[in-house]
Amino acid sequence: MTEKIIILDFGSQTTQLIARRIRELNTYCEIVPYNKFPQDDTTVKGVILSGSPFSVNDKDAFYTDLNDIRKKYPLLGICYGAQLLAHTSNGKVEKGDSREYGRAHLVTINNDLLFDGIKEGSQVWMSHGDTITVLPADFKIIASTEDVQAAAYKIDGEQTWGVQFHPEVYHSTDGTRILSNFLNICGCKKDWTPASFVESTVAELKAQLGDDKVILALSGGVDSSVTAVLLNQAIGKNLTCVFVDHGLLRKGEFERVLKDYEHLGLNVIGVDAKERFYKALAGVSDPEQKRKIIGKGFIDVFDEEAHKLKDIKWLGQGTIYPDIIESLSITGTVIKSHHNVGGLPEKMNLKLVEPLRLLFKDEVRRVGLEMNMMEHLIKRHPFPGPGLGIRVLGDITPEKVEILQNADDIYMRMLNEYHLYDQVWQAGAILLPVKSVGVMGDERTYEFTIALRAVTSTDAMTADWAHLPYEFLAKVSNEIINKVKGVNRVVYDISSKPPATIEWE
Numbered sequence: 001m002t003e004k005i006i007i008l009d010f011g012s013q014t015t016q017l018i019a020r021r022i023r024e025l026n027t028y029c030e031i032v033p034y035n036k037f038p039q040d041d042t043t044v045k046g047v048i049l050s051g052s053p054f055s056v057n058d059k060d061a062f063y064t065d066l067n068d069i070r071k072k073y074p075l076l077g078i079c080y081g082a083q084l085l086a087h088t089s090n091g092k093v094e095k096g097d098s099r100e101y102g103r104a105h106l107v108t109i110n111n112d113l114l115f116d117g118i119k120e121g122s123q124v125w126m127s128h129g130d131t132i133t134v135l136p137a138d139f140k141i142i143a144s145t146e147d148v149q150a151a152a153y154k155i156d157g158e159q160t161w162g163v164q165f166h167p168e169v170y171h172s173t174d175g176t177r178i179l180s181n182f183l184n185i186c187g188c189k190k191d192w193t194p195a196s197f198v199e200s201t202v203a204e205l206k207a208q209l210g211d212d213k214v215i216l217a218l219s220g221g222v223d224s225s226v227t228a229v230l231l232n233q234a235i236g237k238n239l240t241c242v243f244v245d246h247g248l249l250r251k252g253e254f255e256r257v258l259k260d261y262e263h264l265g266l267n268v269i270g271v272d273a274k275e276r277f278y279k280a281l282a283g284v285s286d287p288e289q290k291r292k293i294i295g296k297g298f299i300d301v302f303d304e305e306a307h308k309l310k311d312i313k314w315l316g317q318g319t320i321y322p323d324i325i326e327s328l329s330i331t332g333t334v335i336k337s338h339h340n341v342g343g344l345p346e347k348m349n350l351k352l353v354e355p356l357r358l359l360f361k362d363e364v365r366r367v368g369l370e371m372n373m374m375e376h377l378i379k380r381h382p383f384p385g386p387g388l389g390i391r392v393l394g395d396i397t398p399e400k401v402e403i404l405q406n407a408d409d410i411y412m413r414m415l416n417e418y419h420l421y422d423q424v425w426q427a428g429a430i431l432l433p434v435k436s437v438g439v440m441g442d443e444r445t446y447e448f449t450i451a452l453r454a455v456t457s458t459d460a461m462t463a464d465w466a467h468l469p470y471e472f473l474a475k476v477s478n479e480i481i482n483k484v485k486g487v488n489r490v491v492y493d494i495s496s497k498p499p500a501t502i503e504w505e
């Protein structure tokens with residue numbers, strides 16, 4: 001069994017980053033809500049407490065009984081985590097004069113395993129308004145900054161540490177080293193790699209699925225494609241993939257994707273469901289309603305295909321870790337209902353198999369490369385399940401979809417030609433429900449506007465607009481207006497996320 005670190009999430013914005021860093025150190029870890037520590041899990045090697053927007057003195061602050069964990073596992077409290085340990089051991093945490101935000105330096109460091117190899121002066125990143133003002137007697141200071149005495153401590157007689165700063169953030173120069181030291185203390189082997197993931201996952205899938213038949217919703221996207229190849233390695237012919245053309249795919253995508261899958265030796269059924277989606281969507285312009293209609297359309301198609309195939313017991317999905325973290329989020333709110341086929345199983349009475357549910361996107365990509373999947377499949381930009389349905393703003397007609405497909409096709413082609421495709425996280429064209437006046441060949445036009453969107457990101461949680469060269473944008477604009485009938489104006493979206501989102505609906 002894979003050994004793991006558990007990160008108890010108290011709601012910090014950087015909890016996910018802790019997980020990323022640990023995984024970059026080839027150690028598997030899971031984030032769980034602060035009060036859901038898996039008591040019976042024998043694979044746990046150590047525990048990390050995250051930061052939190054709360055003060056430990058708030059009356060509704062997230063609280064959990066740490067006695068179940070202390071002394072049983074090596075434990076590292078980060079920021080709020082460190083404050084909570086002190087607070088629950090008769091120490092004192094107060095809103096003080098010595099708040100720190102941003103850069104600080106560890107001016108003194110005592111000899112301690114946690115700081116092995118780290119020199120005085122090391123830059124750390126702080127983000128706290130509260131400070132530990134009274135440290136319990138058995139808590140020993142192991143590092144201080146100019147402003148804060150207890151920048152790091154160790155508890156005597158147990159393997160428990162607290163750090164006031166955030167080792168997980170990039171600007172804590174030796175942060176990764178500190179986390180690595182903690183993993184050494186935990187006795188982690190640090191042998192969790194894409195190759196080991198593939199090997200253990202295929203073995204687990206074989207054991208889990210036996211001779212059962214599985215249907216997989218395949219989108220051409222990275223997540224479901226990597227899922228398909230893993231399942232194919234495990235159960236071969238018992239896997240059937242279903243790829244739905246809802247009429248909202250990119251230009252030529254249906255044919256292109258089916259062809260790509262031929263090389264992978266997958267058993268894929270392509271379903272042309274364009275007409276029924278267009279019919280169900282006719283006249284609907286509310287974004288959430290459109291998403292729901294598309295989600296239901298998927299369900300109906302899969303239901304029908306599963307019935308045709310007979311004896312299907314499992315539904316495979318390309319769910320990845322951020323999908324799960326978002327739905328678990330202890331403080332989160334829903335901005336958009338992502339369509340995922342998550343709604344399927346209840347009605348279809350299928351069990352779920354989601355081999356990537358604990359991986360981040362870049363890890364999924366590495367697993368794909370490990371399995372020798374074609375690079376262009378692995379490097380594809382994410383593309384939302386509802387497809388162009390949420391990029392034709394307002395009501396959808398086949399004519400509008402065709403205009404958008406043509407504009408988007410030019411944009412994508414030119415991003416590739418100019419070697420910009422791999423430099424952005426995601427790009428796409430949007431058809432605005434706005435007509436404006438133009439002049440072409442001395443004639444007045446009154447036509448649609450295309451917005452171009454391109455963002456940089458690492459996880460789609462936050463994003464910045466990509467600073468594409470003006471010269472490139474000029475060429476794309478020119479090409480779209482000249483070649484795509486129905487468009488006389490092109491604009492570029494310069495909004496970051498937040499406050500905007502990546503998609504417009």
Ligand SMILES: Nc1ncnc2c1ncn2[C@@H]1O[C@H](COP(=O)(O)OP(=O)(O)OP(=O)(O)O)[C@@H](O)[C@H]1O
Pocket residue numbers: 216217218219220221222223224225242243244245246316317318319340341380381382383384385386
């Ligand atoms: N056209 C489609 N046909 C069948 N299944 C689909 C289709 N579009 C989306 N899905 C299903 O919905 C899931 C979620 O879509 P999502 O876009 O998040 O992932 P993806 O397409 O696999 O990867 P990527 O994020 O790279 O686009 C997919 O993994 C797939 O199972």
Ligand SMILES: O=c1[nH]c(=O)c2[nH+]cn([C@@H]3O[C@H](COP(=O)(O)O)[C@@H](O)[C@H]3O)c2[nH]1
Pocket residue numbers: 291336337338339340382383384385386426460497500501502503504
């Ligand atoms: O599979 C999906 N089904 C959806 O319903 C959906 N909505 C948005 N997205 C993708 O999620 C990422 C974040 O999008 P937003 O910033 O627009 O919320 C971006 O990568 C979006 O393309 C979706 N993916």
Ligand SMILES: NC(=O)CC[C@H](N)C(=O)O
Pocket residue numbers: 012050051052053054055056078079080081127128129130131
């Ligand atoms: N980042 C944190 O965990 C902050 C903890 C607490 N809210 C403080 O301001 O001190």
Ligand SMILES: [Mg+2]
Pocket residue numbers: 219221222382383384385
């Ligand atoms: Mg997709």
